[in-house]
Every structure is written in structure tokens, then in C-alpha cells.
Amino acid sequence: MAGPGVSRREAFGLVGAGALASAVPGLAGAATGSPPHERSGPLWFSTRAGQPWRSVAVPELTAAAANPFAMSAQIRLDAPKQTIAGFGGAFSEKGWEALSALPAPARATALERLFGDDGCAFSQCRTPIGANDISRKWYSYDETPGDFALSHFSVANDRETLIPYIKAAKDLRPDLKVWASPWSPPTWMKKGGHYAQAPAWPNNPDNGIRPDQLGREGTDSFIQEDRYFETYARYFARYVEEYAKAGIRIDTVMPQNEFNSAQPFPSCTWTPEGLARFIPFVGREMDKLGVRVFFGTLERGNADLVSAVMAHPEAAAVIKGLGVQWAGKAALPALAERFPKLELWGSEQECGVGTNDWHYARYGWATIKRYFQYGASAWTYWNMAMPKGGMSGWGWPQNSLVEVDTAAGTYRLTEDYWLIRHLAAFVRPGARFVPVDSFLGFDDQLAFRNPDGSLVLVTNNAIAQPLTVRNMIGGRMLSLELAPDSLNTIVLPASMIG
Template sequence: MSSYGLGRRQFLTTAIGVAAAWTQVSENAVAAPQREEASHGNSVRVWLTDVSAEQWVAPQSAVRFETKRTANPLTIKIDDSVEYQRVQGFGAAMTDSAAWLINKLPSAGRTKLMQELFDPSRGIGLSMVRSPMGATDFNASGSYSYDDMPAGQTDPALSHFSVQHDAPYIIPALRQALSLNPSIKILATPWSPPGWMKTSDSMVGGTLKSEYTAELADYFVKFIQAYRKAGVPISYVSPQNEPMGTPTWPGMFLSAYQESQVIQEIGKAFEANGISTKILAWDHNWDVPSYPETIFNDPAASKYAAGTGWHIYSGNPSYQTLVHNDYPGKEAYLTEATGGLWQGDNQTAFNDALGTWIIDSMRNWANGVMLWNIALDPDMGPLNSDTDGIAMCRGLVTIDPAGGKVSYNVDYYALAHASRFVKPGAHRIYSNTFGEGSIENVAFRNPDGSKVLIAYNSGSSAKTFSVADRTQSFDYTLNAGDAVTFTYYYSRWSYGE
């Protein structure tokens, strides 16, 4: 199958051949942050990950800017007069499986885990959550939509619509996350609309029947209204997860022309109902920029399409820049990326998550990054019992529902390098980078004026580099495979300017 249809199903099937045994990386979350994440004056706070030593986002001794010019050829120059995209946040998906596992924890354990995931002061401050609309391949129960009907029956009036399935544990988990971090933005995405809307008459396979485009738009309206009533506002939706994939779990093929029509109907329905939720196109792999560009090139659809959702299963982040350059007014989000057994070791997993999905994606105009399951069990499930899933993906955390044990995985710590320090509303600012095999980096300025620099040594040997901001600089050495987050305030008064 060409990359046009490559989704997680094909990606994982290919990965089976190189899968290796996986060891949990840690049982401890990131240490509680100090009262201030950034230092004042010429002091710079430092948070280090040494993968080989299993040292994760650990506070180090502060370093200091000095008034000196550096001749180091590996000098990262920070310039906040050059400003790029606004950052909405970093996060992962509250799938049915993740919420079900979190709900299985004892009350104290559940509270502790949610704090460590979402609390900006006591945890890593995840600020974006992807929430599937109905069943995916990761479900503790079988396939479901919000308007299921017996085979052969339809419900164009949506008189049977209900989000009751989500009431016991999905909605409570989202509400708890919002209570810990009210700035969280939620992206809702269906893997499939109700089967009766589709040519397959099933959650699996098929495509949307053209006569149900308006009904699908109403389905989105009812979902957003029901979730808002339950205390869960939805900031973004995308019409279809991986619209050019055909998995054996819930899914639906949707051409760019079809999605353009759906976006128009959803947009008009949102306008009619006073809904401000933004619509993201595509929600599939990097290497098919023609799909979202087809939608943006249609004025009737483009007026409702705020941006693009991207997945990592084929292509690379440079395609985000391609679409940005063609349509600079559109947002971009990495909406799904998962680690798993095929990565083989912690270092490879960390390189993928921090180096590619966070640093490279943000340098290519991403407004936010969301990984896949927040939590899975030791068997990398639960999988949807009605479908043919693949138990190879890894959550941010692993929860053993039998004993209530929680283990924090490498993806959690990679996200922490960004989510704990880069606040919603930050802007990416200029920093030069040295690319793969050297010191990779990305820099931000937070709304409070503090600056954040994430640097990662993707080379095979230790490297000493310099960081320069205006007339100030400092030196730092990173071993191969290590990463660091620096936080500081630039003060003209402190530097005597």
C-alpha cells in the first residue's frame, strides 16, 4: 500500500519484524518542580535527562550567563525579536482504554497520577488532550458510536444520540484534568461515525454516504453540546481520523473532496449553533500535504478549516513547513505519535519523541504536539475486543489494573522537557540548530517573558556547545543521547545594558 493509505495499522504491521522486548523505564514521575521554573538575573536553571543512567528531567546546578563573546562553532544563538508560531500546548490522548485504566486506580493513586500528568505546578502540566469520539482500537469495551442502530436501521434525526458510554470514566477523567489545568484544550476526533451513515453499515471500513453529510455535521454539534453540558469544552475537532487508512478496527475512508464537503457542513452547523470550536483538516500522515491543501484551496471549506492535524507514520515534519509556506494562516498540530516495541530501546524511543516529534515538529511550525495513549496496561491494551488490534503501542504511563502499580515511560519524560516549561500562549523564537547527529534545539518565550531552550545531543559523542542571548553566553556539555531544558529570564538591568 502506498503511503497515502499508511496508518498506524500498516506502520505497526511493518514494525512487528523488528520488535524487541521492552522494559519499563521508571516507576517515578518527574520530581516536583520548584516554585519558579525560570531563574532571574543571569542565572539559568537546568533540567537534564541522561537516558543511559535512567535520570529523567532531573534538576541540575544552575549555570550563569557571562558577558563574553563565544567563538565556539557550536553556539546556539537566541533572538526573541524573531517570533514564530504561538504554542497551544503538549499532551496525549485520553482513549477509552486510558480513561478506563485510570478509573481502576484507587482514589489516592488516581489523584496522584492525574496531578503528575496535568498539574502545572506538581506535575508536567499537559495542556492538550485528544479525545476520540467513539470507539478506536484501544477500548476496554467493544466498538460503539454515540448513535448506534441495529443493522439495516437508520436514525437521520439522531433521536438516539447519547454520550452515556463516556459518563462513567471518560468524562470524569477529562473533567479532573481540566480542574488541574483549566488551560487544557481538547481535540475530539471520530475514528468512525455511526455505521448506518456509511457504505459498510459498520464502524469498520466503508465511506460516508453522501446523503448523510448534514447528519454527520449534526452529530458533531450534538457531541459538543453534550460534552459542554457535562463540563468538558471542546476546542478542536477533526472530521475523521486517518481518512485514507482502512484499518480492521473502527475507521472510514474519506477523500479530500468528501472531507471538504463535510468541513463545510460542520462549519455551517457550528455557526448556526453558536459553536466556536475550530476544525482541523486531514489528521493523517506527514507525507500527503496535497490532502489538506486541497481543502485549503477550496474557499468554501477553507473558511472553516483552521489548520491541519498530522501523524508520524510516514513522512517527516518538513511537510508541515511546506503547507505552512503555502497557507501561512493555518495552524498545524501533531495529533498522533506513538512509541512501542519496534523502537527496541529507551534511547531510540527518546530520540523519536523528543528529537523528531517535539523539537523537529515545533521547528516546522507545529502549534502543539499530542502523543497517543496516555495510559495502557502491561499487555499494551486493553484492545478493542470486537476488532483485530495490535498490542505493540506504549502509553505515557503503564497501569497494572490488578495491583494499581503505575510506571512512567520514556514518552512521558520526553513530553515533560517541553510541557513543564513551555506554557500555553508561548511563542517559538529564533534559535539556530545543528541538526541530526549534533545539538538539536528549539527555543520559546513564555507569556511571562521567561525563555525556554530545549537541547538534545543526537550525536554519538559528547559535545560542548554555547548558548548566546544578546551579549551574554554560557557553555554546557551534553553526553551523547542526553537532553536538557534551560529556563531563564533575560533582564537588561541584570546584564547592565
């Protein structure tokens, strides 16, 4: 289990508020103002299926072996790469409903597990502009047809769910950065006049879409007229302004979630040319507010879709980064090569099918590793919280970090939680990604150098037997004995590595 005398029930958070902090090493003293590695010496936490966050003694660094073939990998402290923007997850209406079903002390502890300094310490999160697939129902901020003046614009819906969720997070993490994207514009701005773009999935309520309202990949569902572009850009601006009044700064926006995908939930297809026409409009509005515009989110493994937008100088001048998710990961090599000056974010971890198991967490690790190795500076998990058996509003079972039993008033920290915590808890904004040169075929590691000089090494053992990994760090050797099928985070303070 998580440590001596710790039950599986305790380790996975089923006991409600307070108990977890004393049960699992490294959880005490949440939100105390500085991450654990800045308050102590070297750390090593190891997680296996059903055995999260076990504390392991960190061995001393030794002199380098005379035989170079004794080395598994070299951590290139002399060649740091991209600067890390942060880790986080997505705020959602159903997530806040789940957390709200907990007694206040348990809800506070669950939020500490996500945002506290002794939890995941999330520093950058995503939120939807209007309804998405984890909303309670369809809504936009102005469903009055032809309201080009946006006189009926209102974020009243969000004051019940998303705004209190984000504010609760910011109470623990005041410097939390928030970025946003829409799934669909108001229906009267779309050619089909419907929030969805495809019929409902089998065994789910009919979404009421007609054949003439269906969307299709490679087409523009948004009405391609300047007055609509101008109004939609001001719609973004009004959203940013209203959230600012609520005490929430939106740092970055992306013009459309998964712009190629016609879905049975809120969605809107765009062509690259359509996006290139719209982006200068939203860019002018965001410039007034000091908000960045990223291209995204890209959910296809085709870098040419980005290149087609960047070929338009007015759009390219606006775009400061790229948001990539799902099948978009296949485009990472080409994106890294073509756009080395654009910041690259992993904008949504694949949501699974609600199993919340170790198998899917292992898949998640492989996905995350790919992104950072191709230059990603941020990683965004999808559902931070969902009810047990959680389903999207349109019928897709969902994984989450915190699984809430709304009837019992308890929560469980899932296997995905421990995966994300192995990275997010220790890698601080401003850290640099450090390349790891593999030897003898072992390349299952990620390394980061924090602003305080500490080194965070996340090492995976994917095989069902113990594994010895010998890492060369600045001329000295760190030899690790990894448990079978385990994920490990080792934190070395600056004083230890020079």
C-alpha cells in the same frame, strides 16, 4: 538515578502515591498554581536512560567570545515565530480503565504527573468522538439505522470512561482545552455498514467484516448525500452540546482521523472532494457553538491532499488549522509553505510497539523537533496512560506516558513521559517559538519564549560522550556541558536575559 539517594524504583513511580514527589527534584507541590520557573530562578533538568530529571546547576551567562567560531548556536530572541497553543495527550477508555485500577491516592498522583504544575502541566488534549482503537469495544452515539432526527443519540458510554477522565484532568487544569475527532461515523452512515474498513490483523479476533464492506484509500466510505452530511454535522453538534452539559467544552473538532486509512479498527476513508463537501456542513453547526474546525488528521506525506480541499472556497473558509500525524510529517515543509496562515498541530505522536524504552523516546524527540521547526504550535502525545503490556482493542501494543501495573496497583513513568515533560512542563500556552541558528553543525535544540519573558531551551546530546554547547543569547554566552546521550531543559527567567 534521579538525585541523591533516589532509587530507580522511586524515580519511575513504582512506589505509588506520594513517594515520587519527594524523591525527584521538581515534583514537589504539584498543582500549586504556577509553573516551577515562575517560582524560582534559573533551572536545568537533565535526563539519561534510567536517570530522569536530574537537577543541574545553571552556569552564569558570560560575555560573548571574541571568536565567533567558539559559538555553537545563536538563539534569535529578536525573531520569534509561531505562538504555542499547548502540549498534551489523548484521553482513551483503556487509559481510564488502567488509572481506575490504581488506589485513589496513586491515581491522584499519576494524574498530577500529567496535569499538575510540577508535572507535565498539559494544557491541550485530544479525545475521540465515539470509538477508536483504544476503546473497550465498538460504539457510536447513535447506532439506530436511519435515525436522521438523532432521536436515539446518547453519550452514555462516555459517562463511564472518557467524561470522568477529562473531568479528573480539568480538576487539576481547569483551563485545559480539549479537541476531538471521530474514527468512524455511525455504521448506517457508511457505504459498507461496518465500523472497520479492513480485516482483523493476524492472531486477533475476527472483526466480522465482509469483503463487500471493505474500504479503500482514495474512496469515500461515507454516503455522499446531503441528508447524511446534514445529520452527521448535527451529530458533531450534539456531541459538543452533551459534553458541555457534563462540564467539558470542546474547543476544536477535526472531521476524520486519518482519512486515507482503511483499518481493522474504527475508520472511514474519504477523498479530499468528499471532505470538501462535508466540511461546510459541519462548519455551519460548529459556528453556532463557537467551535473551530481544523482539517485533519493527515497521515500521508502528501500536501496535495490538503490543497485539494482548500481549493474549494466553502471548505477553505471553514478550516482554521491542520492536524498532522505519522507519515504526514513528510508533508510539513510543503504545508508550511502553502498554508502559512493556518495553525499547524502535531495531532498524534507515533505510538510505538509497547516497548516504552529510551530508544523510542529518542526517536520521539527527533519527530517533535521536526514539527516545531516547520511551524507546529501544538503537540499531542498518544496514550497518556495504559496498562502494563497495553494493547489496543484491535491488537497493537502501545507505548504510554504512565504504565499501570493493574495487579499491583502501582504505575511507572516511562521514558516517553520524561521526554514530553522536558517540553510541556515549562513551555506555556502563548509562548513563541524562537529560532536557533546553528554554527559548526550543532542544531539539536528547540527554544521558546514564554509570555512572562522566560526562555526555555531544550538541548539534546545524541552522542555517547560529553558535549559542550555554547549558545549566544542576546549578546551573552551560555556554555553548557551536556552529559552523554542526554536530553536537557534549561529555563532562564526574563531578568537573566533582558
